[in-house]
Amino acid sequence: MIQVNHTQIPEKDILAEMQYHPAQSQRDAMLKSAESLIIAELLRQRAKTLGLDIANDGAATSQDDFLEQLLAQEVDIPTASADECEQYYRLNPGRFESSPLVEVSHILLAAAPEDDKARVEAKTLSEALISQLQQGASLAELAKHYSACPSKETGGSLGQINRGQTVPEFERQLFSAEPGLLPHAIESRYGFHVVLIARKVPGQLLPFKAVQQKIAEYLNEKVRRKAVAQYIHTLIVEAEIAGYDFKLSASPLMQ
Missing domain, CATH: 3.10.50.40 (Chitinase A; domain 3)
Structure with a gap:
């Protein structure tokens, strides 16, 4: 039985969630499902604490709805500057040919x-x-x-x-x-x-101006993924979770 801050996640919910997490074995699929539901529950609980209006209808439908609200309120996500984009362009010329x-x-x-x-x-x-x-x-x-x-x-x-x-x-x-x-x-x-x-x-190096927007989008998304992972990591560390052992260093969330 899994509990997240004393809120139970029924086994039937984990089994139902498995269809969204294909894996090499049933055990791996079950672990991924449990992890997903735990994270969704942590996000719901945090959103409730902050007074956000959250529909509690499962990870698949609710998590995406309010994650952006949580990030906007609690996480500072910087955006890539023109200098950072240009530096990435100079260091990775092969990507822009x-x-x-x-x-x-x-x-x-x-x-x-x-x-x-x-x-x-x-x-x-x-x-x-x-x-x-x-x-x-x-x-x-x-x-x-x-x-x-x-x-x-x-x-x-x-x-x-x-x-x-x-x-x-x-x-x-x-x-x-x-x-x-x-x-x-x-x-x-x-x-x-x-x-x-x-x-x-041979391929030709594209001018920086032609790829600047794509570089900015790539760098911003990279920073965003890291910020989300760190935010979820913090929620997990501060939570009381029974019945599931997060190996944070090996979790895809921490990559």
């Missing part, structure tokens, strides 16, 4: 992920086609004959690609490669791709 562009042609040798035989055959064929290309064969002609991609009608050309336009497993290798014929096929969920990179344009 435009996507590189690659001009690509390919031959798709289709093979379903679960078809081991087809994938082995596709890989073997890709090696043979790469060998032919290295000896001067035309990718456009080979694409027309072998490729399962509609791009075979345009010589295998995919045009200019930037990040987010293709599947991740294809992009990871594509954007890390240098221009020219790749010596090995790229494997994806669709099969094996024989790839020729005609041109690669």
Whole structure:
């Protein structure tokens, strides 16, 4: 039985709450549910102490409603200054680059992920086609004959690609490669791709003014999450909780 400042949290409520906390085991889900309900009860009790008008109808519906009121009244959450945003921009330039562009042609040798035989055959064929290309064969002609991609009608050309336009497993290798014929096929969920990179344009650092607002939003949200965690930590430390042992250092709330 769990009690929060002498207020009981019934087991049935914990079991009902478990549907909102998927976990690797039933025990983990139950612990997460109990923690969530304890925190919700602490917030309700504190709100009541402060005279806030709180509907006591469960964590899922009430906690979000009045948490902002509690924070506004009890927590000082600073906002990021322009200097702080600019410092973050200078220290993290890789986060503010435009996507590189690659001009690509390919031959798709289709093979379903679960078809081991087809994938082995596709890989073997890709090696043979790469060998032919290295000896001067035309990718456009080979694409027309072998490729399962509609791009075979345009010589295998995919045009200019930037990040987010293709599947991740294809992009990871594509954007890390240098221009020219790749010596090995790229494997994806669709099969094996024989790839020729005609041109690669590196990403460019975006101007600070273009990303300042996003940086401010990110930093403000980071500070807000920390403030909420510290506030809840304080409520837990000051509360009398029976039937549940908070390991605060390991709690996701304290991250």
